[in-house]
Amino acid sequence: MTDVILLHGAWHQPAHFDELAGLLRSRGLSVEVPDLYELTLDESIALVDELVAASEVPPLVVGHSFGGVVAGTIRGARGQIFLAGWLLDAGESPGQLLAEVAAETGAPPNGLAMAPDDNGRLALDPADARVNLYGDVDDATAARAIALLRPEPPAIFGAAPTQVTWHDTPTIYLAGSEDQAVPAALTKRFAARCTTSETWPTSHSPYLSQPTEVADLITSSSGR
Numbered sequence: 558m559t560d561v562i563l564l565h566g567a568w569h570q571p572a573h574f575d576e577l578a579g580l581l582r583s584r585g586l587s588v589e590v591p592d593l594y595e596l597t598l599d600e601s602i603a604l605v606d607e608l609v610a611a612s613e614v615p616p617l618v619v620g621h622s623f624g625g626v627v628a629g630t631i632r633g634a635r636g637q638i639f640l641a642g643w644l645l646d647a648g649e650s651p652g653q654l655l656a657e658v659a660a661e662t663g664a665p666p667n668g669l670a671m672a673p674d675d676n677g678r679l680a681l682d683p684a685d686a687r688v689n690l691y692g693d694v695d696d697a698t699a700a701r702a703i704a705l706l707r708p709e710p711p712a713i714f715g716a717a718p719t720q721v722t723w724h725d726t727p728t729i730y731l732a733g734s735e736d737q738a739v740p741a742a743l744t745k746r747f748a749a750r751c752t753t754s755e756t757w758p759t760s761h762s763p764y765l766s767q768p769t770e771v772a773d774l775i776t777s778s779s780g781r
Contacts, residue, residue, distance in 0.1 A: 559612040560586040560779050562605060562634075566622025566642075567713050568681055568706045570594060574621075576698075577764045580772040586779060589616075593627065594707060598716040601627045609633045617779045621764060622738065623651070625747075626716060629723040636727040636778055640771065641736050641761050644728075644747035647721050652714035658740045666740040678708035689737040692760035702765060728752045729778060731771075733759035 561581055563574045571590040578588045589608050593601045605627055609616060615635040620628030625642020628634075643651055658666045670685035681690075683703050691699040730751040732744045738761040739747075748754035757763055757770070764771045 558587055558614060559589050559608060559616045560614075561588045561775060562608055562616050562618045562631075563588060563590045564601075564605065564618065564620040564624030564627050565590070565593065566620075566624045567709045569621070569624075570705055570707060572705050573702055574764065576768045577771060577775075580768055581775060584772070584776055586776065593624070598626065598718065602630050602718070605631050606633075617775065619775060622761065623713065623716075626651075626718060629721050630718045632722055634722070634726055635780065636729070637723055638729045638731065638775060638778060639747065639751065640731050640764055641733050641739060641744070642730070642747065643739070643743075644723060644730065644750050645718055645721070646750075647719055648717055650715050650717040653717070654743055655714070655740070658742050661742065666742075667737060669738055673711075674708050676708070678710050680708040681706055690761050691765060692735055692737065693758075693766040694760070694762060695766075698765055702762070723750065729774070730754040731763060731774065732756045733761060733763055735759060736761045 571592050574590050581588050591604055615633055617636050618628045618631050618634040619638040620642045621640040623643055625639040625644050628637050629644050670682040671679040674680045686703050691702055728751040730748040732748055734756050759766050
């Protein structure tokens with residue numbers, strides 16, 4: 558039985574969730590943290606759908622950042638929680654929404670500093686990641702999180718789900734008032750799509766800066 562499935566964001570990996578997963582397991586919850594790295598969106602969805610189908614009871618699916626794209630498509634979940642997540646509708650992509658924000662404001666939205674590596678993948682600048690991903694995270698935790706980051710193909714900005722399930726699933730959106738990675742206009746749009754939403758005084762990674770509080774939110778939503 559799986560109670561909670563944690564989905565990491567782009568550039569991230571399951572190890573980023575080590576503390577949160579440990580807190581949830583200490584409370585008696587069964588937790589799965591699949592690695593979505595180098596999987597297409599369809600492959601990621603299929604992997605998580607299999608985890609849900611194999612569980613005796615519907616699990617809660619939690620998506621951080623780009624992991625929210627996958628979370629919003631999963632069938633049979635008890636609920637979906639988006640931690641500063643990208644909550645896309647069918648046919649939408651991150652690149653499309655960022656272009657819409659640029660058109661509305663007349664300027665490119667603030668985003669993460671990245672550069673192509675030798676393989677053509679986009680690598681994040683460590684100093685920029687410290688500020689824009691982990692601004693309210695303690696130094697030791699932030700240093701570990703930065704060391705765990707992995708480069709991503711530019712294709713992630715074109716990833717668009719063909720079907721979504723968040724319309725018919727209980728959803729919670731957790732926004733960070735100090736989030737510098739997702740434009741505020743999009744955060745507001747994503748939050749409005751959810752059953753309920755909360756805004757905390759955090760950066761883009763509340764599961765690292767406030768792991769106990771995030772564990773409380775997940776535990777209360779898991780039905781345990």
